[in-house]
Amino acid sequence: MAKCIIDGKKITAPDGTPILQAARDNGIDIPTLCSHESIEPSGACRLCVVEIKKGKRSKIVTSCLYQVEDGLEVDTKSERVMNVRRLVLALLLARNPASEVIREIAVKMGVNPQPRFKLDEDKGKCILCRLCVRTCADIVGVNAIGLSHRGPSKTVGPPFDEDSSACIGCGACAYVCPTGHILMEEKVDERKIWGRRFKMKACDTCGRYFAPLDQLEFISKKTGVSVADLSICTSCR
Ligand code: SF4
Numbered sequence: 660m661a662k663c664i665i666d667g668k669k670i671t672a673p674d675g676t677p678i679l680q681a682a683r684d685n686g687i688d689i690p691t692l693c694s695h696e697s698i699e700p701s702g703a704c705r706l707c708v709v710e711i712k713k714g715k716r717s718k719i720v721t722s723c724l725y726q727v728e729d730g731l732e733v734d735t736k737s738e739r740v741m742n743v744r745r746l747v748l749a750l751l752l753a754r755n756p757a758s759e760v761i762r763e764i765a766v767k768m769g770v771n772p773q774p775r776f777k778l779d780e781d782k783g784k785c786i787l788c789r790l791c792v793r794t795c796a797d798i799v800g801v802n803a804i805g806l807s808h809r810g811p812s813k814t815v816g817p818p819f820d821e822d823s824s825a826c827i828g829c830g831a832c833a834y835v836c837p838t839g840h841i842l843m844e845e846k847v848d849e850r851k852i853w854g855r856r857f858k859m860k861a862c863d864t865c866g867r868y869f870a871p872l873d874q875l876e877f878i879s880k881k882t883g884v885s886v887a888d889l890s891i892c893t894s895c896r
C-alpha cells in the first residue's frame with residue numbers, strides 16, 4: 660500500500676493505483692475526457708494533469724497514468740495545474756469548437772468557450788483519444804475502426820473511409836466516445852452507424868427491437884449459442 664497526500668488529504672491506496680483513481684475513490688474530482696474504467700489509460704487528452712511533489716521537486720503529470728507512491732504530495736488544483744488545464748482546453752476548443760462536452764468543461768473552468776487559437780483542420784468533435792478504436796478491438800473484438808491518414812489529417816473511422824464490412828453495429832464506439840463525435844441513428848427496426856445500416860432484431864418475448872442482427876450473429880459464432888437463443892432482450896431474460 661502507498662501512503663500519499665492528495666489536496667491535503669491523507670490517502671492510502673494499493674501500489675500501482677493511478678493518482679486519478681485514488682483521488683476519485685476519495686471524493687476528489689479531476690476533469691477527464693479520455694479516461695474509461697474498462698480501458699487502459701492512454702494519456703491522450705491531458706486534462707487530468709496534477710502537480711506532484713516529492714522532496715523539493717515538483718512537476719506536472721497526467722493523473723490517469725502516474726501512480727501513487729509513498730510520500731507523494733499531489734495538488735489537483737494548484738495555479739500551475741489550472742494554467743495547464745486552461746491551455747489544454749484552449750487547444751481542444753481550437754480543434755473541436757463544435758464539441759458541447761468540451762465547451763461545458765471550459766465554461767466550468769472559467770475558460771471562454773470561444774476558441775482563442777486559430778482553428779485547426781476540422782475534426783468534428785473528435786479528440787483522437789482512440790477510446791472507440793480500443794473498445795472495438797479489445798472489448799468487442801472486432802477491429803472495425805482505426806486511425807487513418809497522418810499528421811493534422813488524422814481521423815478515426817473504418818479503413819480507407821469506406822463502409823466497414825467488419826462492423827457489427829454494436830454501437831460500443833459511440834457509447835464510449837467522450838465527445839459525441841460518433842453518430843448513431845436509430846429508427847424502430849434499423850440502426851445507422853459509420854455509414855452502414857443494420858437491421859435490428861426484435862425480442863422474441865416483448866417484441867422490442869434490441870440489438871443488430873449482425874451483432875447477434877457475431878456473438879453466436881464466438882460462443883456457439885444459437886441466434887434463436889440470443890433473441891430475448893436483457894429485460895425479458
Ligand atoms: S471518435 Fe470519440 S472515442 Fe473515437 S477517437 Fe474520437 S473522441 Fe475518441
Ligand code: FES
Pocket residue numbers: 690691692693694700701702703704705706707708721722723724
Ligand atoms: S484522462 Fe488522463 S490524459 Fe485524458
